[in-house]
Amino acid sequence: MTIGRRFEAALARHSDPELAGPEALPQRLSRAAADLLGVDGAGLTLVDGAGRRIPLGGSSPDAARAERMQFTAGEGPCAAAEATGQPVFAVEEDLRRRWPLFADLLLGGTGFRAVVALPLRPGPAGPGALDLFFTRAADVAALDVFAAVAVGELVTSALSDAALWSTWTPAEGPGWLQGPAPRRRAAAWEAVGKLSVALDVDPVEALALLRADAYAAGRTVDEVAAELLDGRRSPEDLRPGG
Incomplete structure (x- = not known):
């Protein structure tokens, strides 16, 4: 059976009613990818036209959490794959050496001990990456890289x-950009703008302040951003030296 047929079969196995809507397509694709490739988790992200990183969905709560950890740390294999357009293979030692902040969060907060990040060719909303997670570093060597690259192409397609066979506006994006993960990150970027204006700093510094606050508290940027938007936190709480 071809990889395409195998992927179709894996996708069919993950057609639960709660994943039927277009907004759940990335989650279904992530589950199918993890299933076909025999990995412990998978997640999809993209970088939009403004250079903002957006999670699309993960195969499991831990896979989704790992993406939020990368965004909080501001570093990680997925970001590296998106920036360079090259696959990234990282076991625990590599994670600690290359991305210590992300490694601290990932290794302390999930059972994952290795990551393979594969860049995806640009789609209708921008280039992206497929993250594959492993609970045993030794399993990275058993990954069928050809199959993984092919799955990445199938996911992009x-x-x-x-997107091609649905109606959507440039402002909202395709239906698969309306799921909980993209909406949560959209709120985080909104909080960056709010903090930038309130503290009279540029957006890069505002994001750095959110990341520092989240990391110090053992939380994620998405969580801190939600509190900032609903008034549970004040921008002054995040002011340097405040």
């Missing part, structure tokens, strides 16, 4: 086809 599925997202592109879904």
Whole structure:
């Protein structure tokens, strides 16, 4: 059976009613990718036209959490794959050496001990990456890299086809950009703008302040951003030296 047929079969196995809507397509694709490749988790992200990183969905709560950890740390294999356009293979030692902040969060907060990040060709909303997670570093060597690259192409094609055969506006994006993970991150970027204006700093510094606050508290940027937007936190709480 071809990889395409195997992927279709894996996708069919993850067609639960709660994943039927277009907004759940990335989660279904992530589950199918993890299933077919025999990995412990998978997640999809993209970088939009403004250079903002957006999670699309993960195969499991831990896979989704790992993406939020990368965004909080501001570093990690996925970001490296998106920036360079090259695959990234990282076991625990590599994670600690290259991305110590992310390694601290990932190794302390999940069971994952290795990551493979594969860049995805640009789709209708921008370039992205497929993250594959492993609970045993030794399992990275057993990954069928050819199959993983092919799955990445199939994932991009599925997202592109879904966008092509549906109606959407540039402001909102395709239906698969309306799921909980993209909406949560959209709120985080909104909080960056709010903090930038309130403290009269540029957006890069505002994001750095959110990241520092989240990391110090053992939380994620998405969580701190939600509190900032609903008034549970004040921008002054994040002012340097405040």
